[in-house]
Amino acid sequence: MPKDGIGASTKRREDIRFLTGRGRYTDDINLPHQAHVHFLRADVAHARINGIDTAMAAGMPGVIRIFTAADFAGVGGLPCGWQVTDREGQPMQEPKHPVLAEGKIRHVGEIVAAVVAETLEQARDAAEAIALDLEDLPAVIDMKAACEAGAVKVHDDLSSNLCYSWGFVEDNREAVDQAIAEAAHVTTLELVNNRLVANPMEPRVALGDYAFHDDSSTLYTTSQNPHVIRLLMGAFVLGIPEHKLRVVAPDVGGGFGTKIFHYAEEAFVTFAAKELKQPVKWTSTRSEAFISDAHGRDHVTKVELALDADNNFTALRCLTYANMGAYLSTFAPSVPTWLHGTLLAGNYRTPLIYTNVRAVFTNTVPVDAYRGAGRPEATFQLERVVDKAARELGVDPAELRRQNFIRKDQFPYATPVAVEYDTGDYEATLDTCLGLADYAGFAARAEASRARGKLRGIGLSHYIEACGIAPSNLVGQLGARAGLYESATVRVNATGGIVVMTGSHSHGQGHETSFPQVVADMIGIDASQVEIVHGDTANTPMGMGTYGSRSIAVGGSAMVRATEKIIAKAKKIAGHMLEASDEDIELKEGRFTVAGTDKSLAWGDVTLAAYVPHNYPLDQIEPGLEETAFYDPANFTYPSGCYICEVEVDPGTGKVEVCSFTAADDFGNIINPMIVEGQVQGGIGQGIGQALLEHCRYDADGQLLSASYMDYAMPRASDVPNIAVDHSCQTPCTHNPLGVKGCGEAGAIGSPPAVVNAVIDALERAGKPVAHIDMPLSPARVWAAMNS
Amino acid sequence: MKITMTVNGRPCSGEVEGRTLLVQFLRDIQGLTGTHVGCDTSQCGACTVHVDGRQVKSCTMFAAEAEGAEVTTIEGMANADGSLSVIQQAFQDHHGLQCGFCTPGMVMAAAALLKDNPRPSEAEVRAHLEGNLCRCTGYHNIVKAILAASGQAVAVAAE
Ligand code: FES
Ligand code: FES
Numbered sequence: 001m002p003k004d005g006i007g008a009s010t011k012r013r014e015d016i017r018f019l020t021g022r023g024r025y026t027d028d029i030n031l032p033h034q035a036h037v038h039f040l041r042a043d044v045a046h047a048r049i050n051g052i053d054t055a056m057a058a059g060m061p062g063v064i065r066i067f068t069a070a071d072f073a074g075v076g077g078l079p080c081g082w083q084v085t086d087r088e089g090q091p092m093q094e095p096k097h098p099v100l101a102e103g104k105i106r107h108v109g110e111i112v113a114a115v116v117a118e119t120l121e122q123a124r125d126a127a128e129a130i131a132l133d134l135e136d137l138p139a140v141i142d143m144k145a146a147c148e149a150g151a152v153k154v155h156d157d158l159s160s161n162l163c164y165s166w167g168f169v170e171d172n173r174e175a176v177d178q179a180i181a182e183a184a185h186v187t188t189l190e191l192v193n194n195r196l197v198a199n200p201m202e203p204r205v206a207l208g209d210y211a212f213h214d215d216s217s218t219l220y221t222t223s224q225n226p227h228v229i230r231l232l233m234g235a236f237v238l239g240i241p242e243h244k245l246r247v248v249a250p251d252v253g254g255g256f257g258t259k260i261f262h263y264a265e266e267a268f269v270t271f272a273a274k275e276l277k278q279p280v281k282w283t284s285t286r287s288e289a290f291i292s293d294a295h296g297r298d299h300v301t302k303v304e305l306a307l308d309a310d311n312n313f314t315a316l317r318c319l320t321y322a323n324m325g326a327y328l329s330t331f332a333p334s335v336p337t338w339l340h341g342t343l344l345a346g347n348y349r350t351p352l353i354y355t356n357v358r359a360v361f362t363n364t365v366p367v368d369a370y371r372g373a374g375r376p377e378a379t380f381q382l383e384r385v386v387d388k389a390a391r392e393l394g395v396d397p398a399e400l401r402r403q404n405f406i407r408k409d410q411f412p413y414a415t416p417v418a419v420e421y422d423t424g425d426y427e428a429t430l431d432t433c434l435g436l437a438d439y440a441g442f443a444a445r446a447e448a449s450r451a452r453g454k455l456r457g458i459g460l461s462h463y464i465e466a467c468g469i470a471p472s473n474l475v476g477q478l479g480a481r482a483g484l485y486e487s488a489t490v491r492v493n494a495t496g497g498i499v500v501m502t503g504s505h506s507h508g509q510g511h512e513t514s515f516p517q518v519v520a521d522m523i524g525i526d527a528s529q530v531e532i533v534h535g536d537t538a539n540t541p542m543g544m545g546t547y548g549s550r551s552i553a554v555g556g557s558a559m560v561r562a563t564e565k566i567i568a569k570a571k572k573i574a575g576h577m578l579e580a581s582d583e584d585i586e587l588k589e590g591r592f593t594v595a596g597t598d599k600s601l602a603w604g605d606v607t608l609a610a611y612v613p614h615n616y617p618l619d620q621i622e623p624g625l626e627e628t629a630f631y632d633p634a635n636f637t638y639p640s641g642c643y644i645c646e647v648e649v650d651p652g653t654g655k656v657e658v659c660s661f662t663a664a665d666d667f668g669n670i671i672n673p674m675i676v677e678g679q680v681q682g683g684i685g686q687g688i689g690q691a692l693l694e695h696c697r698y699d700a701d702g703q704l705l706s707a708s709y710m711d712y713a714m715p716r717a718s719d720v721p722n723i724a725v726d727h728s729c730q731t732p733c734t735h736n737p738l739g740v741k742g743c744g745e746a747g748a749i750g751s752p753p754a755v756v757n758a759v760i761d762a763l764e765r766a767g768k769p770v771a772h773i774d775m776p777l778s779p780a781r782v783w784a785a786m787n788s
Numbered sequence: 789m790k791i792t793m794t795v796n797g798r799p800c801s802g803e804v805e806g807r808t809l810l811v812q813f814l815r816d817i818q819g820l821t822g823t824h825v826g827c828d829t830s831q832c833g834a835c836t837v838h839v840d841g842r843q844v845k846s847c848t849m850f851a852a853e854a855e856g857a858e859v860t861t862i863e864g865m866a867n868a869d870g871s872l873s874v875i876q877q878a879f880q881d882h883h884g885l886q887c888g889f890c891t892p893g894m895v896m897a898a899a900a901l902l903k904d905n906p907r908p909s910e911a912e913v914r915a916h917l918e919g920n921l922c923r924c925t926g927y928h929n930i931v932k933a934i935l936a937a938s939g940q941a942v943a944v945a946a947e
Contacts, residue, residue, distance in 0.1 A: 011880050018888025019876040021822015021862035028821035201826045201889040201923050253889030254923050286827035508887030508924045678883045685926025709831035717917035717927040
């Protein structure tokens with residue numbers, strides 16, 4: 001392997017620009033004659049708009065134009081990319097999602113009017129002079145109340161607030177009911193998966209531009225998937241053909257899902273730039289981000305696990321209410337269904353599973369995918385209910401899991417929830433993690449904590465996720481309105497250097513470093529010879545972008561396929577030059593050799609010949625060395641792992657401190673271990689945030705109570721411990737060329753139940769057993785649970 | 789009004805309003821976009837710079853208040869020959885950044901810490917970062933990078 005090939009912890013090349021202040025994020029881009037937009041956002045959750053008087057504001061200094069819904073009459077609504085079919089076989093209820101509020105305000109933060117002015121300050125000042133005539137309506141915030149007969153409707157034109165009631169697997173329902181009725185033991189748990197705000201540190205930004213000379217539009221935006229935005233916005237909202245629309249997502253400061261979606265602000269600046277024939281820029285403040293970025297999670301679930309007399313899991317039944325918010329964000333319907341129900345087998349052999357998911361409209365910000373998207377919710381309910389069952393039955397939680405694991409020799413394993421796991425070795429990650437965390441030595445540490453007046457607990461979780469989304473024909477059947485392949489173009493230059501244009505997008509994942517490792521490894525050249533281009537629809541092939549831990553598994557596979565084509569063609573050229581059959585040409589360490597001889601050519605000799613084809617098989621192949629591949633995965637990938645958390649609870653205050661956190665993941669093969677470890681640690685940081693700190697809360701009127709960093713508790717350096725990460729257990733994926741599974745979301749999926757289980761354990765050991773505490777486990781909640 | 793200050797060793801001046809923040813002066817007027825804005829409540833620290841040698845959140849200070857001051861931003865942190873400083877290099881070596889958005893603020897905060905406390909404990913590093921949010925790294929590698937930059941032994945990143 002070359003020193004920076006597959007498996008090397010190559011330092012990241014992109015770090016140099018970030019560390020010296022020379023990154024180029026969207027807000028760093030400014031265009032000549034750029035105007036600024038300030039959005040007047042709703043400060044009530046539900047109201048009828050009887051009038052918008054912009055006359056006074058329009059006359060204020062610097063104001064160029066004020067837009068309301070009336071200006072968007074010829075424009076489509078923001079599209080939803082996934083249609084779920086309900087239990088009756090009917091399509092979900094799908095309301096229109098206007099760019100600017102039409103007739104009604106449906107959540108705090110919805111855009112009512114947009115002021116474009118020469119400076120941002122002028123736009124803000126003018127927005128204050130807009131007079132709104134609103135008729136307040138009662139807000140629907142609680143999901144169960146929203147489902148009651150006679151509830152106020154978020155959308156007058158829908159039959160109710162129920163988007164869909166989805167049953168999965170519907171054919172299993174009666175068998176599950178029967179198994180639960182006949183079980184030796186049933187553990188029941190009602191829990192909330194708390195609503196979160198993704199909070200990438202870079203707020204969203206959108207800058208629209210219009211070029212008169214060729215009637216084309218450009219959108220610079222903070223996106224994880226510029227091609228998806230181009231397609232959705234161009235085809236469904238603004239009616240701009242793709243060849244007249246360029247979307248650029250330059251350096252993006254974190255995404256975590258919330259920058260997947262197509263947002264109103266993007267459509268607005270693109271539309272307004274064309275209308276006004278001048279660039280229009282919007283930079284979100286953090287306060288706006290809280291009320292306009294799609295939120296995450298927000299499930300209310302009842303889960304029942306049935307066991308036989310020998311503690312084998314016999315059935316699982318779940319009922320989940322999933323908040324959609326006021327409108328359907330781009331992929332919202334898929335999150336509580338196909339990204340959630342299909343993972344309810346977890347690592348276990350549970351033979352019968354049924355879940356009913358009721359997706360509900362409320363007067364809140366739309367909810368969509370956040371790091372893990374559905375899989376954290378599945379893992380949380382499963383790993384909490386398994387833990388509770390172990391406590392009720394008086395068995396070690398690790399051993400109850402082990403007993404019910406899908407065994408290593410059972411793969412490929414078809415679960416009762418429609419997916420087939422290709423590989424895995426759950427006992428290996430369990431044992432590795434138990435060893436690293438010194439599970440056996442816990443008692444001594446608990447004793448030491450007790451001596452300091454603290455209650456110590458240990459908690460475990462064992463997750464599975466489905467990554468590398470997804471086989472297009474399968475997701476098409478499930479309601480996706482998109483394909484989920486990925487693309488790469490590999491362009492070899494005459495002097496041998498390589499540019500890879502990928503549809504994947506990096507917003508912290510380090511593709512500029514890890515992707516070249518793969519190509520360099522395949523050819524046997526130095527990784528510094530390979531450059532990655534991404535994030536611009538003008539110079540990359542149509543790609544679906546980065547989310548769902550799919551980049552290396554799907555995007556990396558496309559890159560491998562394109563590189564294979566390059567190598568095959570280069571061998572033909574080399575064979576011609578060396579007067580040998582291309583089948584006899586070997587490529588090793590950047591040299592083409594005729595097998596069994598000392599006749600060889602350097603990589604650069606062959607690449608030069610491709611572009612200076614003097615001695616070249618022109619009758620058989622074209623000049624040039626550039627290949628494109630689209631890779632559509634055969635299956636999902638199934639990373640899994642074991643997380644162990646130790647906490648200390650202060651009995652006086654209820655404050656939880658995470659003392660240690662240990663992760664043993666199986667990601668299959670690994671390209672850059674340093675980057676993988678960083679992804680896991682970051683995900684666990686977010687999971688600890690969800691478990692202990694973060695809570696997006698509305699009051700009954702639909703006012704967001706946690707709308708800034710003063711109120712929404714982000715994890716800080718002192719809230720997160722050192723995180724020990726192991727990835728030595730590797731069962732390579734069997735269906736992609738790199739044998740990779742993906743690692744971006746694991747930390748956020750596996751960690752919340754480990755933390756909560758540890759706190760429950762601490763209280764039980766202290767003689768204050770509680771069945772459950774809902775996240776976040778704030779001091780007040782823990783103290784109340786201990787003292788109830 | 790016109791204000792003048794020294795930024796990264798160079799005299800800089802520009803027209804500002806009374807309400808113009810130092811971070812706006814740096815980003816919008818001086819074009820020094822390495823200093824970032826991550827919030828509007830002075831919580832995130834992405835805007836951290838040094839003013840007369842002190843760590844300051846540049847979103848909490850009016851540009852006019854920095855009249856005559858010596859300001860250092862992330863663009864002024866590399867060695868004179870353009871190579872990464874010890875702290876910057878430690879962030880790269882220990883993978884102390886992912887998306888890079890918090891990174892300028894983290895480097896500026898780390899530099900201020902190590903100036904006052906050349907060999908901080910891990911707890912002191914974590915406490916010092918109280919005003920700097922990172923959503924990507926879980927802080928583990930940031931803390932490691934700062935300890936390494938202080939010359940203390942830490943385990944190296946995965947091999
Ligand atoms: S931008 Fe200054 S603290 Fe957030
Ligand atoms: S590296 Fe992304 S916020 Fe810190």
